[in-house]
Amino acid sequence: MTATRTDNRKKNRLTAMVLFTVAGSMVGLAFAAVPLYKLFCQVTGFGGTPRIAAQAPAAAPTDRTITVRFDANVNPALPWRFEPKKTQVTVRAGEPTVAYYRATNWSDAPVTGTATFNVTPFKAGEYFSKIDCFCFTEQRLEAGEEVAMGVEFFVDPEIFNDPNTQDVTAITLSYTFYPAAKGKGKKGGKPRQAKAKQAKSLGPVSVAGRPVKG
Amino acid sequence: MMQRLTILAPMTALSFFGAAGNAFAGGRSEPWQMWFQPAASPVMERIIEFHNLLFVIEVSIVTLVLGLMCYIIVRFNAKANPVPTKTTHNTLLEVVWTGVPLLILMVIAVPSLNLLYYADRIENIEMTLKVTGNQWFWTYSYPDHGGFEFDSVIVPDDELKEGQPRLLTVDNEVVLPVETNIRLLFTSSDVIHNWAVPSLGLKLDTVAGRINENWMRINKEGDYYGMCSELCGINHGFMPIHVKAVSKADFAEWVETARKEFAGAGGPAPVRVAETGAR
Amino acid sequence: MMADQETAVAGGHDGGHDGGHGHHPTGWRRWLFSTNHKDIGTMYIVLSLVAALVGGAMSFWIRLELLDPGIQFNVFGAGEEAAYFQFYNVLVTGHAFIMVFFVVMPALIGGFGNWFVPLMIGAPDMAFPRMNNVSFWLLAAALVLLLVAAFTQGGPGTGWTIYPPLSNADFHPGAAVDLGILSLHLAGASSVLGAINLITTIFNMRAPGMTIHRMPLFCWSILVTAFLLLMAIPVLAGGLTMLLTDRNFGTAFFDAARGGDPVLWQHIFWFFGHPEVYIIIIPAFGIVSQVVSTFSRKPIFGYLGMVYAMVFIGFVGFVVWAHHMYTAGLDVDTRAYFISASLVIAVPTGIKIFSWLATMWGGSIDFRVPMMFACGFIFLFVMGGVTGVALANAGMDIAFHDTYFVVAHFHYVMAIAAVFGMFTGFYYWIGKMCGRQYPRVLARIHFWSFFIGVNVVFFPQHFSGMAGMPRRIPDYPDNYWGWNYVSSIGAFITTASTLLFFFIVWRTLTAGEKVPANQWGEGATTLEWTVESPAPFHTFEELPDMTDKQADE
Numbered sequence A: 001m002t003a004t005r006t007d008n009r010k011k012n013r014l015t016a017m018v019l020f021t022v023a024g025s026m027v028g029l030a031f032a033a034v035p036l037y038k039l040f041c042q043v044t045g046f047g048g049t050p051r052i053a054a055q056a057p058a059a060a061p062t063d064r065t066i067t068v069r070f071d072a073n074v075n076p077a078l079p080w081r082f083e084p085k086k087t088q089v090t091v092r093a094g095e096p097t098v099a100y101y102r103a104t105n106w107s108d109a110p111v112t113g114t115a116t117f118n119v120t121p122f123k124a125g126e127y128f129s130k131i132d133c134f135c136f137t138e139q140r141l142e143a144g145e146e147v148a149m150g151v152e153f154f155v156d157p158e159i160f161n162d163p164n165t166q167d168v169t170a171i172t173l174s175y176t177f178y179p180a181a182k183g184k185g186k187k188g189g190k191p192r193q194a195k196a197k198q199a200k201s202l203g204p205v206s207v208a209g210r211p212v213k214g
Numbered sequence B: 001m002m003q004r005l006t007i008l009a010p011m012t013a014l015s016f017f018g019a020a021g022n023a024f025a026g027g028r029s030e031p032w033q034m035w036f037q038p039a040a041s042p043v044m045e046r047i048i049e050f051h052n053l054l055f056v057i058e059v060s061i062v063t064l065v066l067g068l069m070c071y072i073i074v075r076f077n078a079k080a081n082p083v084p085t086k087t088t089h090n091t092l093l094e095v096v097w098t099g100v101p102l103l104i105l106m107v108i109a110v111p112s113l114n115l116l117y118y119a120d121r122i123e124n125i126e127m128t129l130k131v132t133g134n135q136w137f138w139t140y141s142y143p144d145h146g147g148f149e150f151d152s153v154i155v156p157d158d159e160l161k162e163g164q165p166r167l168l169t170v171d172n173e174v175v176l177p178v179e180t181n182i183r184l185l186f187t188s189s190d191v192i193h194n195w196a197v198p199s200l201g202l203k204l205d206t207v208a209g210r211i212n213e214n215w216m217r218i219n220k221e222g223d224y225y226g227m228c229s230e231l232c233g234i235n236h237g238f239m240p241i242h243v244k245a246v247s248k249a250d251f252a253e254w255v256e257t258a259r260k261e262f263a264g265a266g267g268p269a270p271v272r273v274a275e276t277g278a279r
Numbered sequence C: 001m002m003a004d005q006e007t008a009v010a011g012g013h014d015g016g017h018d019g020g021h022g023h024h025p026t027g028w029r030r031w032l033f034s035t036n037h038k039d040i041g042t043m044y045i046v047l048s049l050v051a052a053l054v055g056g057a058m059s060f061w062i063r064l065e066l067l068d069p070g071i072q073f074n075v076f077g078a079g080e081e082a083a084y085f086q087f088y089n090v091l092v093t094g095h096a097f098i099m100v101f102f103v104v105m106p107a108l109i110g111g112f113g114n115w116f117v118p119l120m121i122g123a124p125d126m127a128f129p130r131m132n133n134v135s136f137w138l139l140a141a142a143l144v145l146l147l148v149a150a151f152t153q154g155g156p157g158t159g160w161t162i163y164p165p166l167s168n169a170d171f172h173p174g175a176a177v178d179l180g181i182l183s184l185h186l187a188g189a190s191s192v193l194g195a196i197n198l199i200t201t202i203f204n205m206r207a208p209g210m211t212i213h214r215m216p217l218f219c220w221s222i223l224v225t226a227f228l229l230l231m232a233i234p235v236l237a238g239g240l241t242m243l244l245t246d247r248n249f250g251t252a253f254f255d256a257a258r259g260g261d262p263v264l265w266q267h268i269f270w271f272f273g274h275p276e277v278y279i280i281i282i283p284a285f286g287i288v289s290q291v292v293s294t295f296s297r298k299p300i301f302g303y304l305g306m307v308y309a310m311v312f313i314g315f316v317g318f319v320v321w322a323h324h325m326y327t328a329g330l331d332v333d334t335r336a337y338f339i340s341a342s343l344v345i346a347v348p349t350g351i352k353i354f355s356w357l358a359t360m361w362g363g364s365i366d367f368r369v370p371m372m373f374a375c376g377f378i379f380l381f382v383m384g385g386v387t388g389v390a391l392a393n394a395g396m397d398i399a400f401h402d403t404y405f406v407v408a409h410f411h412y413v414m415a416i417a418a419v420f421g422m423f424t425g426f427y428y429w430i431g432k433m434c435g436r437q438y439p440r441v442l443a444r445i446h447f448w449s450f451f452i453g454v455n456v457v458f459f460p461q462h463f464s465g466m467a468g469m470p471r472r473i474p475d476y477p478d479n480y481w482g483w484n485y486v487s488s489i490g491a492f493i494t495t496a497s498t499l500l501f502f503f504i505v506w507r508t509l510t511a512g513e514k515v516p517a518n519q520w521g522e523g524a525t526t527l528e529w530t531v532e533s534p535a536p537f538h539t540f541e542e543l544p545d546m547t548d549k550q551a552d553e
C-alpha cells in the first residue's frame, strides 16, 4: 500500500511537471506571437503591411497602370501639419515612383516624429513595395520648419495576376505621424532603422531639394 | 462635453411612438422593431437576403429540437414509459446527425463566402470619404473634393429641435451622394472606435496608426443613422453617425458651400502654418 | 469506509461537530488550511455564490439603467455624467469578469470539479491537496483585488476585452487597470494550478478498472476543460503581462505610436477568449450528461461520440478566435478561413444535443428539478447555438457585431446556459454534498421563474440587436425603448428568482430532509452515489474496484 502511494506520488509529480511545461510554453508562445505576428505581416502583407524592397524590380515595368492614393494623419500629440502633395498618382506597375508629403512643424520648438503606415486594400499589401521611405527613420523638424518627405515605391505587376486582387484599381498608402518616443523609440524604431541603413536616404529633403518625379 | 437630460418616465417614452413616421423612415430603428432596418445599400440587401436563409435554418433547428423535447416529455416520462430501453447506440442515427449538419453548413457557407467577397470588392470607386474616430466625435474629410474636413458632434438633448432624434442627432451630418460608389477610409486619433450604419450594412473599426478600407453605395436619398460600435470610453454611447444621402447635384452644391464653411476647420494646424510663414 | 460522519456543509456554515476524527483541523482552520477536496469544493461554491450576488447586482443595475431612455441612476449627481458613464463601463466590465472568472468557473470547475471528480473516479482526494488549497485562496484574493480595482480611480471601464489603446496608460491612467490585470493574473494562476491538479488526478488516480473510456462524462468534461485552461490561460497571462509593461515600463507591444500593434492584443486576447467560452460551457455539458442519463434511467447514448465531440470542440476552439474580430479590419481571406472553421464547431455541438435527446428517447424520465434544469439547458444552448451559426458568418456579422444581438447570443449559449448547468449540478448533488434534500416545490418555482425570467431578459435583445442597438451604452435612442423595457422586466423576474434560490439554499441546509446514499435510484450509476450522504470527509481510502463493472457504453 505505501509502496503504491509513493509510486503514485512520483507519477503525479512527473505529470504535473509535464503540465507545468505545457503552461509555461504557452506563455512563451504568447510572447513569441509578437515577433512572429510582425514577421507574418511583413511576409504576407497581412493587414496591409507593405513590402520593403532593397531596389526596384529587375523586370521591366508593364504598361498596365494602377492608381496610388496618399493619406496622411497626425497624432494629436504631435504639433505638425502633414499632408500629401498630391492626393493620388497613376503609376505603371513595376516602375519605381517617388511621391512627396509635406510636413510642417507649427510649434515653436524642434519636434521629432515617427510614422506608422499601411496600405489598403489589405490584399494589395504584398504587392506594394517601398524602396525608401521617410517612415524608415525618425524625422526631426525645427520650429516652424516645413519639409518635403519622400517615399519611393513600386507596385508589383503580379497584382494583375492574382485573382484576389482583380478588383483593385487603387491602392491607398497611409501614414500616421506620432511624436517619437522618449528613449529614441527603442521598441518600434529598430527594424525600420536597420532597414534604412541599407536604403539610400531619401527623406526628409527640404522643399527646394530634390525634384519631384511623377 | 455632454449635457445629459433628466430621467424620462416610461410614459414619456411612449409618446415617441407617434413621432416615428417622418419623411425618411428606415434610416433608423422604429419603436418595437424586431427586424433589420430596411436596406439602403447593396451590401445590406444581400445581408438581409442571406439572413433570410439563415433564419429559416435557425427556426427549423430550434423547432426540431423543441418538438423532439416535447414529444420526449409526453411519451417518455416515467408514467407513460415505466420501463426504459437499453439502447445506447444506433450507428445510422449517429452518422445522420453528423452528416446532415455538415450538409446544412455547406448550404450556409457558400452564400456566406459569396457575401463576404462581394462586400470586400471595391470597384469603380467615384469618390472617397475618410472617417476619423475621436473621443467622442467623428471627423469626416473629403480628400477628392479639396480635402476639407469637419467634426461631427452629438447635439445635447436640451438643444434638439423638433423632429431630431435624441442621441442620433449631430451638429454636422456627413453628406454623401446617392448611387455613387464611395470608398471609405477609417482611422482614429485615439482609441478604437467603430463606424457603423445599420441600414447601409457598414461596420468597421477605426484604429489609430493604420487605415481600414470599405465601400458603400447608398440606394436612395434619406437620413441614415448609426452609433459608435466599439467601446471607446466614457461617452461611447454618445457619438452618433448621421449620413445624409442627397442627389448627386445636391451633393455637388453642398460641397461648394462646405468647402467654404469648413475651410481651415481642420484643427489648429492650417492656421498656425500661416502664422509661422512656412518657407 | 469510515464510521464517523461529518458534514461538509455548503453555505459557509462551519460543519463543526467533528465526529472524533482528530487528525484534521476544525473551526476556521479546517477551511483556511483545508486540503480536503470536498471542503475546498464547498469553498469554491460559496465564493461563487458570493460573487454571483455582486455580478448579478451589477447586471441588475445595467438593466435598471436601460429600463427607460435617459440616465436613471447617476449616483454621482448632476454635472457628473462623465463619472457615471465611466462607472457604467466599469459595471459592464465587472459584470463580465465576475461572472466568468468568479461565478461560473469556480462553481463548475472548482466547486463541482473538486467535489465530484475524485468521487466519480474513485480517488481518495485530489493529486495535490495543498496546491488545491493554494488555487482556491489565489482566486479569493483575485476577487478582492478585482473589487478593489473597481473602486480605484474610476475603475477599469475597458470592457472585459481590455482592448488597448483604451486600456493603456494614456486612456486609463489610474491604477484600476493595473489592479484588474493583477487580479486576472491571480485568477489565471489559480485556474492553471487547478487544471494541473485535475488533469493529474484524472490521469493517475482512477480506481482500478475505471478506464479512461469508462469515466463518467462529467470527468471527461472537466478533463477537456482543464486542458483548455492549461493552454488558454497562459496566453492571456502573457498578453496581460505585455499590457502591464506597456502601461508601466515603457514597452510598446500594443502601442502603434512606437511600433506596436493594438490589433495584436485582440488576437492574443481572443486566442484565450474563445477557448474560455468552452471552459465555461463544457463542464455544464458534463453535468447535463450525468443528469440526463440518471433521470432517463438509461446509460448515455453514444458515449464515445459525446467524449470525442467535447475533445474536438476543445481542439477547434483554439483555431477560431478571429471570428470575434470580423469588424476589426482583417484580410478577406483570413475572415473566409475563420468562417469555415467556426461553422465546423456546429457539428460536434449538434452531436451532443442529439445524443442527449437520444439518451432521453426511450427512457423512463423522472422530471425532477435537476432534470428540468438540464432540459432548460438544452433548450437555451440550442437557442444560442443557432444564432452562433449566424454570427460565424463574417458577412452577416457586419449587421450583428457589437449589437445586442450578440449580447443575446452569448448569454443564451454560454452565460445562462452555464448558469443552468450550475443549477442542474446544484440540485443534482446538493443531497450528496450536505445530506439534505432541497425543498421540491420551491425548487420547481425557482426553475420556472428563472427560465421565464432569463428568456424575457434575453429574447427581446435579439430584436434590439437586429434593429441596430449597440452594446455597452448607458442610454439609447428612444425608439429602442420597447424591447429594452421588456428585457428589464425580465431582469426583475430573474433577480427575484435568484433571491429565491438563495432562500432555497438556506432552507436546504437548515430544514432539508435527510437523503440516503443514492437518492435518485437505479439511474444514478456513478460512484458518488455509492458513498453515504453527505459524503464523508474521507472517501475511497480503500479504492473501489471497478474491474468487474460492465462498461458504461
Ligand SMILES: [Cu+2]
Binding pocket: B133, B134, B136, B192, B193, B194, B228, B229, B230, B231, B232, B236, B239
Ligand atoms: Cu467611439
